[in-house]
Amino acid sequence: MQDFTFEEIQDLLGHTDEHQRSMEFAFDGFQDDRMVYDPQYDAVSPPHQALTEESTKHDIGVKKEYPFSLAAFEILKNHGNRFKRLTGRRIVEANNDITTLNEVAADRKLSTEEILRIAGERFIQYSSQQATSHPFQASFSGLSYEETKNVELVELLLASAEKVENQQYESARRFLNLCGHLSSNTGNPVQRVVYYLCEALKEKIGKETGEIAWKGKGKNHRSFDVNKALVVPDAPKLAFHKGLPFSQAEKFAGIQAIVEKVGEAKKVHVIDIRIGNGVQWTALMQALVSRHDCQLELLKITAIVTSSKHAIEETGKWLSNFASTMNIPFSFKIVMVPNMSDLKEDLFELDADETIAVYSSFTLSGMIAQPTQLESLMRVIRGLHPCVMVVTEVEANHNSPVFVNRFIEVLFFFGTFFDCVEAFMERDEPNRLIFEELYCFEAMRNIVAFEREERKIRHVKIDVWRAFFERCGMEELELSLSSTYQAKLVTNNFPFGSSCTFDMDGKCLLMGWKGSPIQSLSVWKFL
Numbered sequence: 001m002q003d004f005t006f007e008e009i010q011d012l013l014g015h016t017d018e019h020q021r022s023m024e025f026a027f028d029g030f031q032d033d034r035m036v037y038d039p040q041y042d043a044v045s046p047p048h049q050a051l052t053e054e055s056t057k058h059d060i061g062v063k064k065e066y067p068f069s070l071a072a073f074e075i076l077k078n079h080g081n082r083f084k085r086l087t088g089r090r091i092v093e094a095n096n097d098i099t100t101l102n103e104v105a106a107d108r109k110l111s112t113e114e115i116l117r118i119a120g121e122r123f124i125q126y127s128s129q130q131a132t133s134h135p136f137q138a139s140f141s142g143l144s145y146e147e148t149k150n151v152e153l154v155e156l157l158l159a160s161a162e163k164v165e166n167q168q169y170e171s172a173r174r175f176l177n178l179c180g181h182l183s184s185n186t187g188n189p190v191q192r193v194v195y196y197l198c199e200a201l202k203e204k205i206g207k208e209t210g211e212i213a214w215k216g217k218g219k220n221h222r223s224f225d226v227n228k229a230l231v232v233p234d235a236p237k238l239a240f241h242k243g244l245p246f247s248q249a250e251k252f253a254g255i256q257a258i259v260e261k262v263g264e265a266k267k268v269h270v271i272d273i274r275i276g277n278g279v280q281w282t283a284l285m286q287a288l289v290s291r292h293d294c295q296l297e298l299l300k301i302t303a304i305v306t307s308s309k310h311a312i313e314e315t316g317k318w319l320s321n322f323a324s325t326m327n328i329p330f331s332f333k334i335v336m337v338p339n340m341s342d343l344k345e346d347l348f349e350l351d352a353d354e355t356i357a358v359y360s361s362f363t364l365s366g367m368i369a370q371p372t373q374l375e376s377l378m379r380v381i382r383g384l385h386p387c388v389m390v391v392t393e394v395e396a397n398h399n400s401p402v403f404v405n406r407f408i409e410v411l412f413f414f415g416t417f418f419d420c421v422e423a424f425m426e427r428d429e430p431n432r433l434i435f436e437e438l439y440c441f442e443a444m445r446n447i448v449a450f451e452r453e454e455r456k457i458r459h460v461k462i463d464v465w466r467a468f469f470e471r472c473g474m475e476e477l478e479l480s481l482s483s484t485y486q487a488k489l490v491t492n493n494f495p496f497g498s499s500c501t502f503d504m505d506g507k508c509l510l511m512g513w514k515g516s517p518i519q520s521l522s523v524w525k526f527l
Helices: 006-013 033-037 070-080 112-128 145-165 169-182 189-209 217-221 235-243 245-262 280-289 309-325 371-384 403-424 430-449 462-471 481-492
Strands: 090-094 099-103 267-272 298-305 330-336 355-361 388-394 474-477 500-505 508-513 516-526
Touching (some): 112 189, 145 169, 145 189, 145 403, 189 403, 245 355, 245 388, 245 481, 245 508, 267 280, 280 298, 298 309, 355 371, 388 462, 403 430, 403 508, 462 508, 481 508, 500 516
Parallel strands (some): 267 298, 298 330, 355 388
Antiparallel strands (some): 388 516, 474 516, 500 508, 508 516
């Protein structure tokens, strides 16, 4: 394995090469205070006047020129350019001046991502033209009343983010107040994602202005660590595992890859970097027992943990009981370390004749902010000589050093994710509300409101992981048709499972919702 310096790992798993340029751009605000303070005000076609110089003179850090990253516009354009590639019976197209809908059939609702794309396209058009009229005044040909409201809400959110980027904090607060009135954490997916991003923007304003106690949800969750919390089994995570197809799909596909690589081994040792509730290993037990020509002598599972040892011990007891019902010789061990830098090969109980497989589900991205820990983990894994390493990660770019770029990526990713959740869980489902509040919002908050070393959530896409693994001396393996079949078989058992999409990126499986990738599954071995 190639030795890495701290800077090399940061460079490899850090941001892509983004060149920031600047352009003069001012997105006009609202003077009608009813819009800001009256929740009953109808914002479908509100009156608009440009904010006077007097109304913005109290903005902190206001500049005469308003730098706005062109890379951010490119991100919006990349999403908008996919309009004509949408499948379905309604096709979104862009005309010369305004985005319209060519209605093939009016009975299909637009997805959340389609709403975001339309709003982004309109925002780009009016921003690039430095329009004096607000886009809310434009017509919405072919959109239903609810879709129109949703598009306007997203445009307002984009305007809020632009104000924050330009350090026009007082104007941003007014936009965010209106967003807060029109959004809801119990509403439709658009309203939910806007609600949480509003809270994240409020906290960012509070941090940048030095306010100690900002009246936003962020202050109630400062001690909450998403990466650590994901290790501990709880009812909301279990509900999402059972209720959403992707969690089960990636686990069944990953287990199938392990079964194929361990072959006819009689002693199988699985090392799970973040085991959680461990439900995935019941499928492995069933698969290994079903082998007709090779009796399993021992299945050993080792969980690597840095916290919550008691919860993982309970997982081990549950797995042991399950194994006993199937008459499987089973061993469960925990390797507990303060952090991954303390991980050593001699902490593992290894047998010379066992076959080792490593399983990492949404774990490695949590260490991008601590590259020395990631390097240590990969070095130890290499020394264990596994026959395969299965990796599942979020397929998104949330690691840009530019705030507004991260904001746009978060908007589209979680908009798609909330759209998926909407199909499988009721809006008032308690576990859904808790999961979105704790895990989704905390991730959004950390990505949007935090900078530098405080930013712990740093998802990157498979092309970045591919470059990193190759530098670690690893080779990507082909994901078998059986693995992809297992993933598709799981989703077919769900209502609306046909909206789950599977695409291959080289040898990697991308699992998505209505064509938008959500997570990746790849299989590796050390050379």
